[in-house]
Amino acid sequence: MSRQVAVYVGDSLKRYGFGPGHPLNQQRLGAFWQAMQRSGFDQQVIVCEPVQAEQQIIERFHEHDYVERVKAQSRLGSGFLDYGDTPAFPGIYEAAATVVGCAVDATEKILAGTYQRAFVPIGGLHHARRDTAAGFCVFNDCGVVIETLLKHHQLTRIAYVDIDAHHGDGVFYAFEAEPALYFADVHEDGRYLYPGTGSAAEIGQGIAKGTKLNIPLPPYAKNEDFKQVWNFVENFIVQAEPEFIIFQCGADSLAGDPITHLKYTFEAHAHAAQRLCALADRYCAGKILGLGGGGYNPENLATAWTAVVAAFLG
Numbered sequence: 001m002s003r004q005v006a007v008y009v010g011d012s013l014k015r016y017g018f019g020p021g022h023p024l025n026q027q028r029l030g031a032f033w034q035a036m037q038r039s040g041f042d043q044q045v046i047v048c049e050p051v052q053a054e055q056q057i058i059e060r061f062h063e064h065d066y067v068e069r070v071k072a073q074s075r076l077g078s079g080f081l082d083y084g085d086t087p088a089f090p091g092i093y094e095a096a097a098t099v100v101g102c103a104v105d106a107t108e109k110i111l112a113g114t115y116q117r118a119f120v121p122i123g124g125l126h127h128a129r130r131d132t133a134a135g136f137c138v139f140n141d142c143g144v145v146i147e148t149l150l151k152h153h154q155l156t157r158i159a160y161v162d163i164d165a166h167h168g169d170g171v172f173y174a175f176e177a178e179p180a181l182y183f184a185d186v187h188e189d190g191r192y193l194y195p196g197t198g199s200a201a202e203i204g205q206g207i208a209k210g211t212k213l214n215i216p217l218p219p220y221a222k223n224e225d226f227k228q229v230w231n232f233v234e235n236f237i238v239q240a241e242p243e244f245i246i247f248q249c250g251a252d253s254l255a256g257d258p259i260t261h262l263k264y265t266f267e268a269h270a271h272a273a274q275r276l277c278a279l280a281d282r283y284c285a286g287k288i289l290g291l292g293g294g295g296y297n298p299e300n301l302a303t304a305w306t307a308v309v310a311a312f313l314g
């Protein structure tokens with residue numbers, strides 16, 4: 001089996017962006033790839049051309065009527081898909097479907113053994129719900145990947161680890177009662193930050209009680225605070241014994257992000273990625289999918305995501 005790492009980059013993925021005045025703009029992919037080139041890692045990874053997901057794949061997670069609504073707004077090219085964070089633009093359907101396409105393609109190839117690990121920089125759109133967009137997220141690629149692993153590959157133990165500053169509410173509430181999804185999320189608490197959910201008391205519903213771990217940190221938390229709680233995440237993954245790990249590594253938890261208040265450095269991301277790779281090697285033959293998530297300071301996202309790819313390379 002090859003130990004190679006795939007990274008998805010290309011213009012069709014770059015199109016997922018809301019314009020120059022928006023935190024989630026089209027400059028982000030370029031900032032990441034430039035850092036990859038500066039460090040020479042671009043030569044060590046398999047560069048994958050982005051692919052657009054078929055509608056039926058998106059509908060593994062999303063409701064048909066919602067997907068049709070995104071298509072209609074995409075043709076119109078104006079208005080909002082939520083309450084003011086997620087503006088429609090012409091071609092937004094194709095751009096959002098491409099994020100899903102890359103995440104699902106990566107998942108299938110990891111499962112097939114084509115490569116062991118993959119990173120999708122614009123993926124990790126963890127706020128979208130089955131029936132609506134939310135917080136810059138049109139289609140929830142994480143949710144589509146989880147449904148794919150559950151329903152199409154019959155996995156029974158999947159780990160989803162999310163270190164974006166914002167709570168992964170779209171993933172959490174969609175799978176709150178699903179015992180096969182072991183969900184761990186370290187995020188800034190909701191006192192000043194969207195979406196305001198993810199208290200430590202939210203541990204899952206019904207038979208899924210205990211399969212969810214939410215760790216809210218106070219604003220201004222640093223690397224040391226992160227590393228301290230990371231031990232809980234690690235113990236949680238160890239007892240889950242996952243068959244596949246999904247890592248949403250949002251870089252908006254670094255100091256200098258314009259819309260959050262956490263104060264990590266890229267070392268938090270490097271630490272999490274290294275430790276998750278070791279767990280992936282132990283439990284799931286190395287199978288780990290990295291999804292970029294947020295990050296609205298270009299230098300931060302470039303260093304944090306490059307550190308994740310470096311850890312994936314070993």
Ligand code: ZLS
Nearest residue numbers: 021022023083084085125135136164166194259293294295
């Ligand atoms: O996790 O805080 C909010 C919600 C609002 C305030 C902003 N207005 C526009 C809508 C209502 C309460 N939303 C957050 C969403 C954060 C999404 C993070 C995504 C992720 O990192 C995963 C990819 C928010 N924070 C900051 C903004 N929105 C925001 C800042 C500046 C602007 C410009 C463009 C748009 C409107 C003006 C906008 C949003």
Ligand code: ZN
Nearest residue numbers: 164166252294
């Ligand atoms: Zn975020």
